[in-house]
Amino acid sequence: EVQLVESGGGLVQPGRSLRLSCAASGFTFGDYAFHWVRQGPGKGLEWVSGISWNSDMIGYADSVKGRFTISRDNAKNSLYLQMNSLRAEDMAFYYCAKDRTATPDAFDIWGQGTMVTVSS
Amino acid sequence: QSALTQPRSVSGSPGQSVTISCTGTSSDVGGYGYLSWYQQHPGKAPKLMIYDVSKRPSGVPDRFSGSKSGNTASLTISGLQAEDEADYYCCSYAGSYTWVFGGGTKLTVL
Numbered sequence: 001e002v003q004l005v006e007s008g009g010g011l012v013q014p015g016r017s018l019r020l021s022c023a024a025s026g027f028t029f030g031d032y033a034f035h036w037v038r039q040g041p042g043k044g045l046e047w048v049s050g051i052s053w054n055s056d057m058i059g060y061a062d063s064v065k066g067r068f069t070i071s072r073d074n075a076k077n078s079l080y081l082q083m084n085s086l087r088a089e090d091m092a093f094y095y096c097a098k099d100r101t102a103t104p105d106a107f108d109i110w111g112q113g114t115m116v117t118v119s120s
Numbered sequence: 121q122s123a124l125t126q127p128r129s130v131s132g133s134p135g136q137s138v139t140i141s142c143t144g145t146s147s148d149v150g151g152y153g154y155l156s157w158y159q160q161h162p163g164k165a166p167k168l169m170i171y172d173v174s175k176r177p178s179g180v181p182d183r184f185s186g187s188k189s190g191n192t193a194s195l196t197i198s199g200l201q202a203e204d205e206a207d208y209y210c211c212s213y214a215g216s217y218t219w220v221f222g223g224g225t226k227l228t229v230l
Contacts, residue, residue, distance in 0.1 A: 044222070044223050045224065046221060058217060059216060060218070063121075100168075100171060104152075105154055106154065106171035106172070106211070107168060110165040110167075
């Protein structure tokens with residue numbers, strides 16, 4: 001079964017760090033690009049970051065650039081998001097999403113998400 | 121990276137057709153063919169409904185169709201069914217390995 005499972009969310013104080021993980025199974029992880037997409041409480045979807053199959057291409061939303069770092073380990077079938085200097089506005093459900101291809105396209109498989117709460 | 125513009129809400133009766141628009145710029149919607157649409161039911165993860173402007177993944181009913189003209193894309197749902205009631209989001213590649221979503225449209229089936 002094709003599956004993405006996020007973990008690492010939780011309650012964190014403003015200014016602190018958190019690392020999200022996404023474990024993939026049921027397909028060849030290294031063949032595809034991946035993304036993180038977030039959704040604040042009662043809000044719409046916001047693309048956060050993306051990484052190509054071989055980590056050659058990486059992109060970030062302006063709202064997280066310089067604070068978040070995306071990475072992947074193809075040997076471990078895992079995607080990561082290191083989030084530093086967290087702000088109240090970063091509070092959201094964070095989804096891991098698989099791209100349809102190795103190049104820019106669309107997000108065809110999504111995890112169930114992990115909640116990040118930023119509060120003192 | 122400004123969000124694409126979608127109507128906040130649309131509605132239709134069962135059996136009718138509705139169209140949701142998604143307006144961007146020549147730097148995103150108008151500049152690339154990587155325009156996708158997602159359906160999200162409350163408390164659930166988004167689901168890909170349309171990719172590359174007008175292509176449907178396997179398993180998505182052909183009642184769902186997509187198109188694009190210039191900087192505006194559209195999602196049309198024909199033969200509305202109760203289960204189509206959900207939030208819909210468009211998403212476009214915006215260059216330099218970045219993507220941008222629309223603000224989302226709530227579809228109500230009357």
